[in-house]
Amino acid sequence: MLPFLHLDRNLRSLRRYREILAVLVTYGFDHLVEQLNIDYYLERARRLIRRQRQQLSALERLPAEQRLRMALEELGPTFIKFGQLLSTRPDLLPASYIRELNRLQDHVAPLPWSAIEQRLTTELGAPPQSLFGTVDPTPLAAASIAQVHRARLHDGRQVALKVQRPGIEAVIATDLDILEGLAGLLENNQDRTSLVSPLQLVREFRRTLYRELDFTKEAHSLCRFRSNFAGDPHLYVPEVFWDYSSEALLTLELIDGCKIDDLDGLRRAGHDLPELARRGAQCFLTQVVHHGLFHGDPHPGNLRVLADGRICFLDFGMVGHLDDELRQQLANLLLGLFRKDTDMLAEVLLTRRPRTSEIDLPALRRDLLEFIDDYHQRPLKQIDSFKLMTEFIALMGRHHIRFPADLMLLTKALVTIEGIGRRLDPDFNLIEQIEPNVRALLKHRLSSEHLGRQTLNCLRAYLDLARSLPHDIREVLLRLNSNSFKIDLEHRGLERLIRDLDKSSNRLSFSFLIGSLIIGSSLIVQTGAGPQLFGLPALGLLGYSIAALLGLWLAIGVLSSGRL
Structure with missing residues (x-):
């Protein structure tokens, strides 16, 4: 039963699967569920929803983007994280959905201290009271995957304990199995020419989420950032305490600073807000251009301003990587935009196309020129970076060009940084900050040492x-x-045709069988052979009954598929 989900592992998977479908139908996404071709479970979910239809009339009046965000929040941590991943993919969703998914909240009621204390004891191998001077039972923050508590080491240093919720690994494993199964069904029923594979997207999400669940990987990222910016006068990275960290526990230096969107607090502390905007952008661009390792989620909650004016990045669970070649291509891409050089842009974009796709080069150059003309003479203050980036990504999609996921993550991070910068300084413009960094990178590429x-x-x-x-x-x-010597050839795109032919041949075989039963039973009735029942041959009546049942079964199958 439903082998694509491996639901025979436990009943919890089946209950969770039904819950997910019910939530999707509740929030008005019947059409998405219908694409999965699981009509039986769709009807079960609809019956559950009809019982509470009066309570759902208010939901139906909400925009689809808001209903999607609410559905993901109701489904819990795995789906919230998946929504956050989708918010980095303007190549998959319209801009209105991206903006709404950026509002996804991952705040839940904190667990009682007894459960967290037990998890700390398991991870540390001893009660936390014996390893720390004090531990505050009241959490500083609580999310669906982990919560943070303040503690003090015996030497007096203040630390933050980020500890995973007990049992969260099993919940996420179940949800990921279900997501992968649903993605497989969606892929089987989608257009084969699509650039994006739902199954590949979910598998990439599985990889990144399991990396995020392993706090030692976040700790290593922190150490790399701390090494990259050692001695930097503008950026600070908290210290990791490895003796008190594990895969499910991360102990960090506690940062006391002002949130970067607390404008009144920043002014009271005497900070220059426009200078903070410029400095924050430069710190982030340095990560991208010079180190190829950048913070993937620089929202205001993850940025603090210290008393000395340094900016501190927090929560390195999501980071992006750009190798040397990708950074070079990114620099050429941006420089081509600045110079209005469509040949340079086309050359960079052609290196990102799939090997099997053909591109109309004159049409690509024409679209690039129109895109540049739309923005080239416009004052920087009037340029919406988010709109510019989404239009450029849509242009690439029209020409079957796909950029790596890390570049999509970078797009979202840049938009977030610009949003923070404009809150600090209404005249802030990210493009002004990007151009000198790109020129510096290209100058480095032409240096004798690099060559x-x-x-x-x-x-x-x-x-x-x-x-x-x-x-x-x-x-x-x-x-x-x-x-x-052998050459293996694979013809792609025939799977659905073969499946449909197989289904048609099965129905045709059933039809022949039913017809044969009717003809044979009619002959028996005509001859009157064999034992009698109600004055008719019993074998003939049995044949008619079997034919009627098989015919009913076939009719139900055809009608439920929606294809007569």
């Missing part, structure tokens, strides 16, 4: 190729001589 390193890498690659080429050629020739 020498690139040349050395190319020579090493060609030497490796020259070393392996004779062996590879000899292997191919040996296989040709022994008639063991």
Whole structure:
């Protein structure tokens, strides 16, 4: 039963699956559930909803974007995180959905201290009271995956204990299995020309979420950021206390600072708000351009301003990575936009297209020129960065060009940074901050040191190729001589056709069987052979009954599929 979800593992998976479908139907997403071709469970969910239809009339009047956000919040931590992932993908959802998903809240009622204390004891191997001078039972913050408590080490230093909620791993594992199953069904019923694979998206989400659940990975990211910005006068990264950390517990230096969106508090502390906006943007752009490792969720709750004016980033569970090649392409892309150079833009974009896709280059150049003309002469204050980025991503989608997930994450982070900057300074513009960083990166790329390193890498690659080429050629020739050389060809896009043909042949076989039963039973009735029942041959009546049942079953199957 429902093998795609492996629901035979436990009954909780089945209950959770039905709950998810009921919530989706409750919030008016019947059409999404219908695309999964699970009519039986859809009807069960609808029956559950009809019982409370009067209470749902207010929901129906809400915009679809808001209903989606509310549904994800009701479904819990896994779906909230999935919604946050979708909010970084303007290539998948319209701008109105992206803006609404950015409002997803991950605040829940805190667990009682007894449950957290037991989890701390499990992770630390001893009661927390024996390892810390004090631990405050009242949490500083509580979310669906973890909650944070203030503590003090025996040497007097203040720390923050980020501890996972007990049992959260099992909840997330169940939800991920269900999400992957639903994504598989959606992929089987979607257009094969789609650039985005739902199954691939969920599998990438599974990977990132499990990384986020492992607090040691967040601790390593913190240490990398702390090393990258050691001695920096504008950015501070809290210290990790490894002796008190594990996969489910992260102990950090406690940061006392003013939230970056607390404008009154910042003014009282004597901070220059426009300077803070510029400094914060430069700190983030330095992460992107110079280190290739950036904070993936720089919302106001994750940014503090210290008394000395340094900006402190918190919560490194979500980080983005840009390798050297991707940073170079990003720099060329931005420089092409600044210079209004469609040839440079097209060259960069063509490197990101799938190998199998054909692109109309003149049409791409025309669309790029129109896009640049829309923004080139416009004053910077009038440019909406979010609109600019979403329009550019939509342009790429029209030409079957897909950027990596980390670039999508960067897009969201840049929009968030600009939003914070404009709250601090209404005249702030992110593009003004980006241009000098891009030029500095390109200048570094042309330096003798960088060119020498690139040349050395190319020579090493060609030497490796020259070393392996004779062996590879000899292997191919040996296989040709022994008639063991094989080429595997795969024809994609036939799965749905084969499935539909299989379904049609099954229905045709049933029809032949039913017809044969009717004809055979009619012959028996005509001859009057065999035992009698109600004055008619019993075998004939049995044949008619079986034919009627099979015919009813076939009719129900055809009608439920919606295809006569």
